[in-house]
Amino acid sequence: MAAVPKTRRSHRRVRTRRAHWRTPLALAGECPHCHELRLPHRVCPHCGYYNGRQAVEIKSKEK
Template structure:
């Protein structure tokens, strides 16, 4: 079985990896609830996109959970 002639130095490995760091997400502000969201996506907190409600975020929640969520959106 063929083997590499010599191993890569730590320096060479680190230089290659210098480009693989994660960059900060460029987050936009939701115009409806004001939280930071990924741009061009439906807001996961209030379910709005372009001033229209796309997702019913209260679906499947109990009365108590619904009240808490409503308060959360109001406060933001």
């Protein structure tokens, strides 16, 4: 059997369900090391720091 929706969802129902969605930018906070925007529980993309230490090396675009 194909997975076909039995009834059509109204715009209101869809919008209500997605009311809790946030853009990644709304979630982002400041990196304690370089003070750039960074997602929580992620290694900082700017300086590569996580949990107060250098977690990954950053290949910077300049140079």
